[in-house]
Amino acid sequence: MATAVESTVVIPPPRRVPDRFRTLTAAVASVAPLIVVVIVVILFQQAAPAVRRYGLGFLTGTDWNPVTESFGALPAIFGTVATSFLALALALPVGVAVAVTLAEQGQQGIRGVIGTGVELLAAIPSVVYGIWALYVLAPWSYAHLEVPISEHFGFIGWLSQPGVRSLFNASLVLAVMILPTLSAISRDVIRAVPRGLKENAVALGATWWETTWRVILPAARAGIFGATILALGRALGETIAVTMVIGNNHAMPPSIFAPAYTLSAVIANEFTEATGVYHPAALIELGLVLILVTLIVNVVALLLVRSTSREVSRAA
Amino acid sequence: MNRNARRRYASSGWLAVMYALTLLALIPLGLILWFTVSKGLPPALHLEFFTNSFRPVGVPGSGVADAIVGTAILVSLASLMAIPIGILGGVYLAEYGVARWASWVRLASDVLVGTPSIAIGLFAYALLVAPLHHFSGYSGAVALAVLMLPIVIRTTEGAVALIPSGLRESGLALGLPRWRVSLQLILPAAVPGVITGALLAVARASGETAPLLFTAFGNQHLVFDPNSQLQALPLTVYQYALQPYKSLQDQAWGAALVLVVIVLGINLASRWVLRRQIALAGQL
Numbered sequence: 001m002a003t004a005v006e007s008t009v010v011i012p013p014p015r016r017v018p019d020r021f022r023t024l025t026a027a028v029a030s031v032a033p034l035i036v037v038v039i040v041v042i043l044f045q046q047a048a049p050a051v052r053r054y055g056l057g058f059l060t061g062t063d064w065n066p067v068t069e070s071f072g073a074l075p076a077i078f079g080t081v082a083t084s085f086l087a088l089a090l091a092l093p094v095g096v097a098v099a100v101t102l103a104e105q106g107q108q109g110i111r112g113v114i115g116t117g118v119e120l121l122a123a124i125p126s127v128v129y130g131i132w133a134l135y136v137l138a139p140w141s142y143a144h145l146e147v148p149i150s151e152h153f154g155f156i157g158w159l160s161q162p163g164v165r166s167l168f169n170a171s172l173v174l175a176v177m178i179l180p181t182l183s184a185i186s187r188d189v190i191r192a193v194p195r196g197l198k199e200n201a202v203a204l205g206a207t208w209w210e211t212t213w214r215v216i217l218p219a220a221r222a223g224i225f226g227a228t229i230l231a232l233g234r235a236l237g238e239t240i241a242v243t244m245v246i247g248n249n250h251a252m253p254p255s256i257f258a259p260a261y262t263l264s265a266v267i268a269n270e271f272t273e274a275t276g277v278y279h280p281a282a283l284i285e286l287g288l289v290l291i292l293v294t295l296i297v298n299v300v301a302l303l304l305v306r307s308t309s310r311e312v313s314r315a316a
Numbered sequence: 317m318n319r320n321a322r323r324r325y326a327s328s329g330w331l332a333v334m335y336a337l338t339l340l341a342l343i344p345l346g347l348i349l350w351f352t353v354s355k356g357l358p359p360a361l362h363l364e365f366f367t368n369s370f371r372p373v374g375v376p377g378s379g380v381a382d383a384i385v386g387t388a389i390l391v392s393l394a395s396l397m398a399i400p401i402g403i404l405g406g407v408y409l410a411e412y413g414v415a416r417w418a419s420w421v422r423l424a425s426d427v428l429v430g431t432p433s434i435a436i437g438l439f440a441y442a443l444l445v446a447p448l449h450h451f452s453g454y455s456g457a458v459a460l461a462v463l464m465l466p467i468v469i470r471t472t473e474g475a476v477a478l479i480p481s482g483l484r485e486s487g488l489a490l491g492l493p494r495w496r497v498s499l500q501l502i503l504p505a506a507v508p509g510v511i512t513g514a515l516l517a518v519a520r521a522s523g524e525t526a527p528l529l530f531t532a533f534g535n536q537h538l539v540f541d542p543n544s545q546l547q548a549l550p551l552t553v554y555q556y557a558l559q560p561y562k563s564l565q566d567q568a569w570g571a572a573l574v575l576v577v578i579v580l581g582i583n584l585a586s587r588w589v590l591r592r593q594i595a596l597a598g599q600l
Contacts, residue, residue: 033424035465064490072413125524132347239525287434290434299423
């Protein structure tokens, strides 16, 4: 009997309505990952002739001569890495100081102005940085930084041979350009440090500086590191402003005050005039090297920033 | 002087150092604005600067109309591509953000934001210039659209996430389908935030030079056809600034001033819209 009753009341399985809206938006959103993949694939394909012909020697070669079709990327790779790290070294103390100042409580009026100013710095197009660097910053830096430094420390080879267009001046512009990235993300990380930590330090009698230096900054360390690496990614990929002041020299620079080259600057200067098979392919391979390096740097930075914000919220 | 007094002085000293470094950070902004205005204003004060296009060195009355028109065409086309896709993508992230695919979309957007713009230029070249054998405004617009897309996606996601969940729940409780809740209830409430994202993306695209070098390429004549080479303001600044002629360098500064006014104007406008969004979301 019981079985008969059960069989008459058939509960239909819940009808799964296909969520077409979800499918549609997911498909549209897939454009972003698709573009990333297509960029890498298409650049690989276009660089293939150079990759096949030069192999790994491309990365270690120091000669760049389109006439003899001899292409080595080492000077450009070195210039990219050197300008970026020098820029980081210059910008990091200032960026963290801005972040510390902005993250403080109280006096929001002044902080609002400073914060807006630093964010506007991020909005200025890189070509405007470029023209400013070319006509204002580089001549000033040559006269007031490079020449005096090389006069006193020129016996160190790295600090000799001052020049208006130089690796150092490119780093100087880069430092200004990455400052907003550094300070905005560091400010957010510092703000995310649990209030309790700070209050504990103050309650124990620590001064403002002791609290900042020994409690807040160590707690925000990993996030600031992430911000630094994100800024590094920006510096590695920056093109126009660097191209205008680096001096376009396809050789290992003898000094930081000498002209040099970066990956992106070589591409910007030579790509439209490149002919034949191997010159364009070699330039695209430079782009590929650049994109793979920035990809790795960015993913590492994103994971760092995300993991610290999760850690901080757990601690709070 | 006892130890505690020394600690207090040290603290004030370091506070002063922090403020000094912060001021140092603002000096470049002031200098850039000052030089752009003082060097760019004299050439930009002539009406011809805005109505004429390039004229050879020595011929008076040269202007940047070609670049202004080119930038307008390039950025409008790029916006038509990037903004609708970006908004739908951002809605997906906000509505179905816990899905595994969403985290890939998010990662890809963040990676795209950090991708060197020159590499995006190479990509657009390989995709649209090399196969068609000519530089074109279309290829430049595609490159700019790739730059804009992740900005629109992430700001839309953020704006939609700001809307209190009560609004969504009341919509769903009334029996509205998910898509109507998203598009007719949530998205309209998030409009100011979405506009902020679109404006920021437009500002970014207007100022980019590197992706246009081998796509739009530049043009010395005033043209309105996106299938031909197009001039753009950042290209004008870049090309003229490196010329040895004073008249072209002046034009470069003038174009830089126009660019800075456009970009900073859009940025300040977007902040104002964003403030309205936050106030609006607070009322819901």
